[in-house]
Amino acid sequence: MADRTVSLIEIEDVTFSYTSQRHEPALRNLDCSIEQGSFVGITGLAEAGKSSLCRLTSGYIPHFFHGEFSGRVSVAGTDTRETTIGELAERVGFVFENPFDQLTGASLTVLEEAAFAPESMGLARVEIRPRTQKSLAQVGMEDLADRHPQRLSGGQSQRLALASVLAVQPEIFILDEPTSQLDPLGVEEVFDVISDMHCRGYTVILVSQDLDHLATRADRLIVVDKGEIKWDGEPRNVLLEAAGARHHILIPDVLEISRSLRAAGRIASTSPLPLTVEQAAEELSSIDGRVSAAEAIAASESSRPLPASKDSNNELLFEDVHYDYPTGESAIRGVSLSLDEGCVCIVGQNGAGKTTFAKHLNGLLRPTRGRVLVRGKDTREYRVAELAREVGLAFQNPDDQLFRSTVEEEVRFGPDNVGVGPEESKRLVTSAMELLGLEAVGGKKPHDLGVAERKRVATASVIAMNTLSLSSTNRQGDRTPRGSSCWATW
Amino acid sequence: MSNALLVFFRALVVVCAVLIMVFSTYPKTMMVAFIDKGLSPKLAYVFMASLQFIPDMQRRARAIIEAQQARGLDLEANIWSRFQALLAMMIPLLTGALISVETRSLALEARGFSRGGVRSHLIEVPDSATDRVIRWSMAAIVVLVAVWRIVL
Numbered sequence: 039m040a041d042r043t044v045s046l047i048e049i050e051d052v053t054f055s056y057t058s059q060r061h062e063p064a065l066r067n068l069d070c071s072i073e074q075g076s077f078v079g080i081t082g083l084a085e086a087g088k089s090s091l092c093r094l095t096s097g098y099i100p101h102f103f104h105g106e107f108s109g110r111v112s113v114a115g116t117d118t119r120e121t122t123i124g125e126l127a128e129r130v131g132f133v134f135e136n137p138f139d140q141l142t143g144a145s146l147t148v149l150e151e152a153a154f155a156p157e158s159m160g161l162a163r164v165e166i167r168p169r170t171q172k173s174l175a176q177v178g179m180e181d182l183a184d185r186h187p188q189r190l191s192g193g194q195s196q197r198l199a200l201a202s203v204l205a206v207q208p209e210i211f212i213l214d215e216p217t218s219q220l221d222p223l224g225v226e227e228v229f230d231v232i233s234d235m236h237c238r239g240y241t242v243i244l245v246s247q248d249l250d251h252l253a254t255r256a257d258r259l260i261v262v263d264k265g266e267i268k269w270d271g272e273p274r275n276v277l278l279e280a281a282g283a284r285h286h287i288l289i290p291d292v293l294e295i296s297r298s299l300r301a302a303g304r305i306a307s308t309s310p311l312p313l314t315v316e317q318a319a320e321e322l323s324s325i326d327g328r329v330s331a332a333e334a335i336a337a338s339e340s341s342r343p344l345p346a347s348k349d350s351n352n353e354l355l356f357e358d359v360h361y362d363y364p365t366g367e368s369a370i371r372g373v374s375l376s377l378d379e380g381c382v383c384i385v386g387q388n389g390a391g392k393t394t395f396a397k398h399l400n401g402l403l404r405p406t407r408g409r410v411l412v413r414g415k416d417t418r419e420y421r422v423a424e425l426a427r428e429v430g431l432a433f434q435n436p437d438d439q440l441f442r443s444t445v446e447e448e449v450r451f452g453p454d455n456v457g458v459g460p461e462e463s464k465r466l467v468t469s470a471m472e473l474l475g476l477e478a479v480g481g482k483k484p485h486d487l488g489v490a491e492r493k494r495v496a497t498a499s500v501i502a503m504n505t506l507s508l509s510s511t512n513r514q515g516d517r518t519p520r521g522s523s524c525w526a527t528w
Numbered sequence: 529m530s531n532a533l534l535v536f537f538r539a540l541v542v543v544c545a546v547l548i549m550v551f552s553t554y555p556k557t558m559m560v561a562f563i564d565k566g567l568s569p570k571l572a573y574v575f576m577a578s579l580q581f582i583p584d585m586q587r588r589a590r591a592i593i594e595a596q597q598a599r600g601l602d603l604e605a606n607i608w609s610r611f612q613a614l615l616a617m618m619i620p621l622l623t624g625a626l627i628s629v630e631t632r633s634l635a636l637e638a639r640g641f642s643r644g645g646v647r648s649h650l651i652e653v654p655d656s657a658t659d660r661v662i663r664w665s666m667a668a669i670v671v672l673v674a675v676w677r678i679v680l
Contacts, residue, residue, distance in 0.1 A: 096638070098634060102634060102637070123634075123637045123638065124637060124640050124641075124642055124643045125643075127637065127638045127639065127640055128640070131638065132634070132635075132638045134631050134634070134635065136628070136631055138628075139627075139628040139631040139632055139635075140631055140632065140634075140635040141632075141635070142573075142577075142632070142635070142636060142639070143576075143577045143580050143581070143584070143632060144573050144576035144577045144579075144580070145556075145576075146554075146555065146556055149650070150556060150650060153650040154639050154641075155639035155640055156648070156650075157647055157648055157649055157650060158569075158639055158640040158641050158643055158647060159640050159643065160645055160646035160647050160648050161648055162648060163648050163649065163650070163652060166648060166649075166650050167650060170650070188580065188583070188584075199635075202639060203638070203639075206638075206639065206640070397594070400597075400598055402594050402597060402598065421602065421604055422597040422598070422603075423597060423600055423601060423602035423603070423604070423605070426597065426598055426599065426600040427600065430598065431598035432598070433591070433594070433595040433598065435591065435595075435624075437620060437623060437624045437627060438588070438591045438592045438595045438620050438624065439592065439595040439596055439599065439616075439620055440620060440623075441615065441616055441619035441620050441623075451599055451600075451616075452599045452600055455599060455600030455601055455602065456600045485623060496595075499599055500598065500599060503599070503600060
């Protein structure tokens, strides 16, 4: 052992099970070491043990999350069991998934929020301001120093969380899915800041499902599966192996395309795989032949013809709809459209008016000018509960709605409200649960399930209402049902 | 009538005093001053957090009502369904609050909140001679007025 250099983080043979799930270890015989200055990406399916791995490194396991713990974790030579979260925090910074919950909730300006940690550490007053301003500058928020923290966008809020941690000046940064609740712009902002920190010499551990962003930036990728490390190594190789094994992580398109080109023999299998669009474009431009590369790719995907347009019956009709918030801010300006059967996606940045639009579909919001017709019903003349029979609206945060004691009862809440008979209700509940793969957990408490499953429960409860149309404000990763027409907003 | 006026003016004095304080005092400055005088930083945190707790809960409650209405919950029907509506709102509100408390307490922990030892502050609250004179004379006036009420 003497010839081995000790890494910054050493995890040796760790098995851990949470008190609430004693029979099912979250981590099994995990061995891992992380070198100083590296950028380690961690990915895997929901409930695979990614968060547990992060909590292990920051000492939250076993100090905050209790359970059965065996093995050893050391950070810079210190056993995490022999120290406290507070002491570890000076070395290990942690950024959480929810951009709003991790702010202290006790600051009135962005500057105060970022100064919270230096204040707690008892730094001299003359040092606090420059240090805080420097960390705000590192995340590009120096201009927002006087803004109220509750008036920030998701991306800004997440960058503020990063700045508050930066102000502690830790060596290691752990980020647990910091971009999963952000819009595309916010994702770019946060990833850029993280890459920048890695360049400055910080050790970064980043959990994400977004491999398009992660694989190009990290210098090591770990895939966690059922509490164990499944693959670990250079991102390219790990992704290749995962793609080869048909593992369910989202392999970047660029990589899939290059892989099929190699498999088809159009590119030498020895040439290095591209990870970015630029690299791929360069590689593709080198292909010559009668069939262009673009055609080769297109041929591998079955072409989907657009559905033939049927008779328009204008199930949902927007007529010159304007909506102004009570504050006077206008969110929708003169939208006129009609929607029929089929699947329509609405995309746009945060604050573009997508959610406002969706809320008009079932009367949660009513137009300040113009009108919305749902199957000929003017939304201004009906109650939300009545319109809910026609339009199902699934919201993003499952914890805003789950309140029954079993999953099955939860799913039945929708149909019961709509007033279908018990037989029909039973049938709808069963089929909605089947559709979302919830048969096995029907008798469990919704809150004992993981976030991904809770989201599916919430969606199932809306699907079970068997409405004419379904609108979901959920983000990626949710399955939408066939049969009913749906509008998804991202 | 005169009694009513008396009660009115007494209430007015209290309301004005509170209003003057609310409009003239930046809460964080007041808390820093209190901590300097020996108030526990944890209590100060509770005070500061409670200022934002209500708007935060209101926002959550609005989101919950919307989500439940979208699932067909009728807020305008008979008493029984209104009672059910209350449950459908309160349970997610409380569980949601508990979930965010977990994240928040870890985030506070990670920022060294329960570290103990010396603390410092971004804002400096100087206690000038004028401040002290005004403070002590206020106390003196209160005592004088109390004595005046009791004796005379």
